[in-house]
Amino acid sequence: xxxxxxxxxxxxxxxxxxxxxxxxxxxxxxxxxxxxxxxxxxxxxxxxxxxxxxxxxxxxxxxxxxxxxxxxxxxxxxxxxxxxxxxxxxxxxxxxxxxxxxxxxxxxxxxxxxxxxxxxxxxxxxxxxxxxxxxxxxxxxxxxxxxxxxxxxxxx
Numbered sequence: 001x002x003x004x005x006x007x008x009x010x011x012x013x014x015x016x017x018x019x020x021x022x023x024x025x026x027x028x029x030x031x032x033x034x035x036x037x038x039x040x041x042x043x044x045x046x047x048x049x050x051x052x053x054x055x056x057x058x059x060x061x062x063x064x065x066x067x068x069x070x071x072x073x074x075x076x077x078x079x080x081x082x083x084x085x086x087x088x089x090x091x092x093x094x095x096x097x098x099x100x101x102x103x104x105x106x107x108x109x110x111x112x113x114x115x116x117x118x119x120x121x122x123x124x125x126x127x128x129x130x131x132x133x134x135x136x137x138x139x140x141x142x143x144x145x146x147x148x149x150x151x152x153x154x155x156x
Contacts, residue, residue: 003085004082004085005028005032005087006081007035008074008088010051010129012042012129012133013046014055014147014150015127015132015145016146016147017089017128018058020120020121021120022059024118030064031064032064032065034059034068035070036048036052036067037069037074038071045133045136045155048069050153055067058146074106075110078113086103086116088102088103089118089120090119099115102115131145132145132146
């Protein structure tokens with residue numbers, strides 16, 4: 001049986017922390033669908049196509065990964081793809097509390113949908129997409145925050 005999970009996020013941009021969560025999710029699931037979502041509360045730094053390209057660069061050589069984009073509810077994507085597991089990474093207790101609330105809401109909207117929360121490895125706990133965007137805005141070195149081999153494009 002092929003067990004799939006959805007790893008949703010805005011991934012603006014995809015960081016080394018995201019890659020770590022993805023690799024660890026692949027030890028649990030046969031396939032992980034990285035779902036690049038539109039967050040209506042955030043103005044995107046990178047265009048959707050740029051975010052997808054960054055992820056393609058980051059996951060090059062990894063088996064069991066596919067990438068999609070979506071605009072809408074995560075539960076609707078899960079229904080459409082026949083996926084019953086969502087993977088989320090957390091860096092701290094604030095992230096955990098937020099993710100637990102979202103997981104509870106998702107279970108009400110799609111009974112049987114399970115969220116698997118993976119704590120970020122300590123060496124990536126300080127990395128956030130917003131911090132990376134700030135480094136980019138100030139023309140700093142992002143190499144310690146993004147996966148090896150990823151070349152970040154100019155922001156849209």
